[in-house]
Amino acid sequence: MISRIVAMVLRYMFIYKRSGIRIAELIFFPLMDLLVWGFVTLYLEQVTQSKAVLFMLGGIVLWDIFFRAQQAVGMSVLQEMWVGNTLNLFVSPIRPHELIVSTAIVGFIRASITATGLGICAYTLYAFNMMDLGLALFPLFGLLLFFGWTVGLFTSALILRYGEAAESLAWIVPFLIQPFVAVFYPVSALPAPLQTFALIFPCTHIFEGMREVLRGGGIPWPAMGASFLLTLAWLCCTGTFFARTLIYVRSKGYLTTASRG
């Protein structure tokens, strides 16, 4: 099992070893976000004297951790389709859960690189120190990875089911939930009916928790606990969805074709 997981981690990491562009991609778009929204909020802070810039920068960095983890798991099957390797992979003895674990490890590496890069830039440009989050940074980071992998698993199932046609879905799934999960503003800013809806997403509790810490509160254990339990529930649902999708695509013979219209 370990050998197969290591093999798949190497399979994805070999690509980065050679490609400076791919490494740059891990930093480029998040950095652009950081620059644009960082300066916007810096301006707003001057006008309103609020802590908006702290919350905004914290939101940008943490959101990218979630996004990178989701992409690593969610895009893995799609990447194999792009290079015509799906068939070889699925006739090898790798189990689906081993494939997912390997992509999750790659997600952890990618998210770590992005978070480190953004953390350095945020400190240099805005004097925003991620370490101000203290020990809370670790559970926040871990929970976001966990939920990112979970959403990635859902995305993978969509890719297996719809093939390359679902490529755009793989990119937009995180952004479908972004308006509701209180990344850049508190849940209280949402209309009342949406506030309840927002609370079913684990990352809502993480971003609320982040703001609490940045306001000077301690580690928000209730929010962390709620996020963890919700992610477990989501993982059960997406895991079942993935397993059923795999049975379905095997029955339809979809594993052998990249394009399904």
Next chain:
Amino acid sequence: MLRIMRDSIYRGNHAARSSRHTVSFERDYNSSLMQSVIVHNLWKTFGTTAAVKGISFTADRGEILGLLGPNGAGKTTTIHMLLGLTSHDQGTISILGLDMPKNRYSILQRVNFASAYVSLPGNLTIDESLYVYAKLYNVRNPAQRAREVLTELEVDLPGTSLIGTLSAGQKTRLNLCKALLNKPEVLFLDEPTASLDPDIAIKVRELLKKLRRNYGTTIIYTSHYMHEVEELCDRAIFLARGTIVTTGTPAEIRERSKLNSLEEVFVTIARNGELRDQEDREAQ
């Protein structure tokens, strides 16, 4: 070892206590030891189209079995079902004595697959790709084994070459290298020589013969090159519209159909969907 396994199965089997049952069980057991692949009454339907309609066949250990037929005959679907890529609707598949798909991953560890139409990741180098696949198959000394298969197939390209930059023929050969990494007991080949030049195609055929001779590898093989089938295959199965039209050694098939070559058999099946014997044709 096998005797111990067989004895332990006997001990647990009440039915085997009667001599009649014992003889029958022993015969079945011995034949399953001989046969690497046993397919019984296999069906697959996609929507309203039946791709495979109740086919049954076996492949013995060390046998090269050709799975032939025109496009849409059900060859590739059958191979995909044998590999567990596509689930079957009815029937049973036993590979190396194990049920597919119940023992999917145990089977996949011991078999392998190559096709001219499937590529290794284009964004990896030759060395990286073979190393990754060797590790996926839990091969000891992956780098060394990768070198061995490259030598065996006479791939004399630098290991640092990106697969995406190779020619179609080179990619096909590399895919064959991948298929040999785990010294498979059953090798599924889907038109493995489709994009190879004649010189390399001959070498590949020689290698397949050597695999069978030295390791007793069972090879299930699809091809549209009938001369290749005549040279290589111990037996052939002709499929058309999801059913088996005829089966036997190439010589038997030629003789039974009263046609001069497998090429003619193929064309006849492709045009008529069936193979009538000479009397039928003359009567018609």
